Amino acid sequence: MPEIEMKRLAGLVGRAIAKRRMACELTQEQVAERLKIGVEAVSRIERGIVLPTVIRLGEFAEIFQCDVADLVTETSARPTDQARHLERLLSGLAHGDRAMILEIVERLVVRLG
Incomplete structure (x- = not known):
């Protein structure tokens, strides 16, 4: 490396x-x-x-x-590692909060993609 x-x-x-x-x-x-x-x-x-x-x-x-x-x-910069990290972050939140964050991420992906 x-x-x-x-x-x-x-x-x-x-x-x-x-x-x-x-x-x-x-x-x-x-x-x-x-x-x-x-x-x-x-x-x-x-x-x-x-x-x-x-x-x-x-x-x-x-x-x-x-x-x-x-x-x-x-x-890690690997998408699968980043997804696992996000999963750990989201796991401690209430369902409504997770849904809100997912909506925000979806909007960002569409905008940046």
Whole structure:
């Protein structure tokens, strides 16, 4: 993979990790303590400076109580991964809210397509 793509991937994964951490209402310090690493290491991962290993992704997933795939598919450009991500987002909403969002997405697709 070209270096520019690696940097892009690191940034996307880092943002996904930061988003999950905040959703769990955890600080970088708390995550670092659980991982037994320094706060700066967590910060560097979240900022996309460092791409975490698969093992480290597993540790993040355990802390955030999600699948490793969740941390990666949120960053994917593949339509099937994006659809799964949208499915997870929509699953927590009431039926009426999901219907409203689906209508908005359909309108956007027609307009942009």
